[in-house]
Amino acid sequence: QVQLVESGGGLVQAGGSLRLSCAASGRTFSRYPMGWFRQAPGMEREFVAAISWSDGGTAYTDSVKGRFTISRHTVKNTVYLQMNSLKPEDTAVYYCAAGDDRAPIVVVTTTPKYWGQGTQVTVSS
Numbered sequence: 001q002v003q004l005v006e007s008g009g010g011l012v013q014a015g016g017s018l019r020l021s022c023a024a025s026g027r028t029f030s031r032y033p034m035g036w037f038r039q040a041p042g043m044e045r046e047f048v049a050a051i052s053w054s055d056g057g058t059a060y061t062d063s064v065k066g067r068f069t070i071s072r073h074t075v076k077n078t079v080y081l082q083m084n085s086l087k088p089e090d091t092a093v094y095y096c097a098a099g100d101d102r103a104p105i106v107v108v109t110t111t112p113k114y115w116g117q118g119t120q121v122t123v124s125s
Helices: 105-110
Strands: 004-007 010-013 018-024 034-039 046-051 058-060 068-073 078-083 092-098 119-124
Touching: 004 092, 018 034, 018 092, 018 119, 034 068, 034 078, 034 105, 046 068, 046 078, 046 105, 058 068
Parallel strands: 010 119
Antiparallel strands: 004 018, 018 078, 034 046, 034 092, 046 058, 068 078, 092 119
16 A cells, blocks of 8 residues: 655746655555646646656656656655746646556556645646
8 A cells, every 4th residue: 555645736926846745655665656647627637747666767748848857766755746937727736646566657647546635736827
């Protein structure tokens, strides 16, 4: 069982930056692919970014490429989402997600097994 707790959300002006953190429980965190999703009001939850457990490979949705960076710190059991050049359309609740033990990265981009409770990000124009 993996428990995920996000932090770092808040209100920022357009063009600003935020860094989200997701603290994961469990001794085998290093073997889980991790990801971030977001859900804007009235919209479906959508994939944002993911990072592999094995080779550090990453994946991003097109709208955040070049602006967002996902990373993980294995010792701290934490995954991060650095968000730069934020836009009002990035406003959403951001959710941390994890795939199953030793699953390929593609799994966490589509059907994560574990979810955090979410953290609100609001970008003002």
